[in-house]
Amino acid sequence: MATSEGGTRVALVSGAAQGIGRAIVLRLAQDGCDVALLDIDGDGIDAVSAEVEALGRRATALKTDMLDRSAIKSSFVRAAQTLGPIDILVNNVGQSARENAAPFWEAGPDLADFLVNICLRTAMDAAREAVPGMRDRRYGRIVNIASDSAYIGSKSAASYAAAKAGVIGFTRSLSRELAEYGVTVNAIAPGYIRTRATDLLPAAFVEKAISETPVGFLGKPEDIAHAVSFFASEGASYITGQSLIVNGGRWMN
Numbered sequence: 468m469a470t471s472e473g474g475t476r477v478a479l480v481s482g483a484a485q486g487i488g489r490a491i492v493l494r495l496a497q498d499g500c501d502v503a504l505l506d507i508d509g510d511g512i513d514a515v516s517a518e519v520e521a522l523g524r525r526a527t528a529l530k531t532d533m534l535d536r537s538a539i540k541s542s543f544v545r546a547a548q549t550l551g552p553i554d555i556l557v558n559n560v561g562q563s564a565r566e567n568a569a570p571f572w573e574a575g576p577d578l579a580d581f582l583v584n585i586c587l588r589t590a591m592d593a594a595r596e597a598v599p600g601m602r603d604r605r606y607g608r609i610v611n612i613a614s615d616s617a618y619i620g621s622k623s624a625a626s627y628a629a630a631k632a633g634v635i636g637f638t639r640s641l642s643r644e645l646a647e648y649g650v651t652v653n654a655i656a657p658g659y660i661r662t663r664a665t666d667l668l669p670a671a672f673v674e675k676a677i678s679e680t681p682v683g684f685l686g687k688p689e690d691i692a693h694a695v696s697f698f699a700s701e702g703a704s705y706i707t708g709q710s711l712i713v714n715g716g717r718w719m720n
């Protein structure tokens with residue numbers, strides 16, 4: 468992915484050490500981007516950075532707790548110092564309640580706060596750092612990772628689904644604010660994707676998920692990376708504020 472002047476695009480991906488984030492990083496590197504990797508798992512992003520460099524692109528691994536605003540701020544500064552201004556921001560970090568999943572009225576406010584913060588506030592905080600430079604340079608691509616549970620709802624995941632619906636509302640609103648500056652903001656809403664999270668689920672749950680999915684299999688992290696690559700491309704300049712559901716047809720809007 469080169470700039471119109473033949474330079475290299477710089478991408479920053481949160482939650483980059485494994486799963487969907489790792490696949491996004493590698494896909495953007497294959498597309499020709501240099502990539503800043505942010506994750507709380509320092510060893511994990513070091514390993515993925517080495518994979519990026521093996522693809523012939525530059526990488527910088529910045530161990531960052533995305534729940535810490537000042538850490539996000541300093542990692543953005545370091546990323547830009549090392550690789551140059553950020554053209555593409557992928558807000559991927561997020562998670563469901565996992566083993567703590569419970570009906571909303573039993574789960575308690577601390578879990579709800581955590582899920583809203585990790586899924587929604589992290590995207591807002593990272594966008595706050597990325598937007599001024601994108602606006603000044605009149606170019607940018609922001610891709611937010613939501614979830615199809617934002618549309619379908621999900622038992623024992625009310626706070627997660629609410630946070631992910633918030634990501635979609637944030638995407639739409641930010642896209643309106645930035646459209647005139649050449650910055651697009653889109654979201655991807657994955658269904659079940661095989662990652663560490665799904666590997667921890669009981670086999671019966673996974674079988675049920677597959678049976679509910681028309682294509683008959685769970686998605687791969689690369690399926691989400693493919694969609695990110697599209698939204699991050701220059702050719703997607705006429706698409707903004709949209710949310711693309713990538714879920715094998717489990718739910719259609």
Ligand SMILES: NC(=O)c1ccc[n+]([C@@H]2O[C@H](COP(=O)([O-])OP(=O)(O)OC[C@H]3O[C@@H](n4cnc5c(N)ncnc54)[C@H](O)[C@@H]3O)[C@@H](O)[C@H]2O)c1
Binds near residue numbers: 507534
């Ligand atoms: N896997 C799925 O089926 C699925 C479905 C819908 C949406 N999603 C969304 O896709 C995104 C990626 O999911 P995944 O399944 O690849 O997750 P994952 O748990 O496999 O990876 C998440 C990454 O985020 C990092 N991380 C966690 N907390 C962090 C923090 N505080 N600061 C920095 N990094 C942190 C982890 O170290 C890990 O590398 C999430 O937003 C998730 O909600 C996933």
